[in-house]
Amino acid sequence: MTKILLAEDEKELSRAVQAVLEAKGYEIKAVYNGKDAVEAAQEEVFDLMILDIMMPVMDGIEALKEIREGGNYTPALFLTAKAEIEDRVAGLEAGADDYLVKPFSMAELVARIQSMTRRSREYDRQELVYGEVVLDLKEQELHNKSSVRLAKKESALMAMFMKNPGKALTTEEIFARIWDGEEGDMEIVWVYVSYLRNKLKAIQADITIDGEREGSFVLCPSSGQ
């Protein structure tokens, strides 16, 4: 069940949103100021947060900043009475994923919530498949005739290939994504591609990674298949 934190100080609006969302099958925890929102986010696990910007004690932007600083990246939607661009920008910069300008239609709120929870579900997708090979992202396991467990970056690299089969990915592109912001030698890309090649071979995969050292790499069906 999808659990939503709702922080809205206007009691009537809060009740109305809660009623609509509960009718849609969501579980709602309602709080009425920013400080309580921060506390709730620290104590319970939510799939989504809806925060009003203008709230007593602590406003929504401050609350979300604090929640994000604590390492909580639950998708967040701001409700704002002000339509000014600056407010919307401030909200997104504080770590919000979307916003709705008051007054809003309940249908639009529901549609946005559905879109956001779908997105985060897709992000958490557990398995990628190409050819006969399955990559289990949660377990970091590569399966075919047998299985091997991958290290974290091997799994991330394999996922990048499996999400982009048949596309030529450059060493630079791979390094930027998988070794995001890390110092070091791009030679590591070649080492990891080599690991994956041998591991694919070991599980008798029908796919392989083509390409030369320092060049571009493509996930494709292995020759002779």
Place this chain on the structure above:
Amino acid sequence: MNSIYGSYREKLELILNDLTEKIEDLNKAVKDARGEGIYEHLTARVKSEESMREKCRRKGLSEDERSALEEIHDAIGIRIVCSFIDDIYEIVSLIKGFENIEIVEEKDYVRNVKPNGYRSYHMVIAIRTDFADCMGRNPGKYYAEIQLRTIAMDSWASLEHRLKYKKDVKNQQLIVAELKKCADELASCDLSMQTIRDLINEDNDNT
């Protein structure tokens, strides 16, 4: 009690020593040529009376020479523990070149991993001897099983063997699944180490 191997007990020791020596010579030759042996270590044994009798009973065979030497093929057993995966296959092909032996059976559990995660290469060979066997053949025919695996595969198999978990407890499935994960992790390390060796060799070849 008489030996289950009857009068062939000493012959088995003789054949085992001979085979071990051949493999050790092979290792020495490779070491002289490349500066590095082909395997890490080797263990050789004639299957104990007790476990051979137990195996006969398990297979519903009578406890005699014929069962122990002709029906069952691992009275003589050698386990070769290698450093790298590719070494397994190199040794297999070198053993196939030995004189007076014939390959009876090969099971590649390195590629065709057992469902519990067990990895190893098993081969049964028949050795021709200049003395008779229990079937009256002369030259005689004796069987030996050779198992080849990496250090990581060997360590998994030894440790798994020591975990005497009850087969009927309700979390048995969980234990088996977790042990398989360990095997798949070790296999992954083996493949990484093999890859690193390949990359180093490539580098050395290019300079």
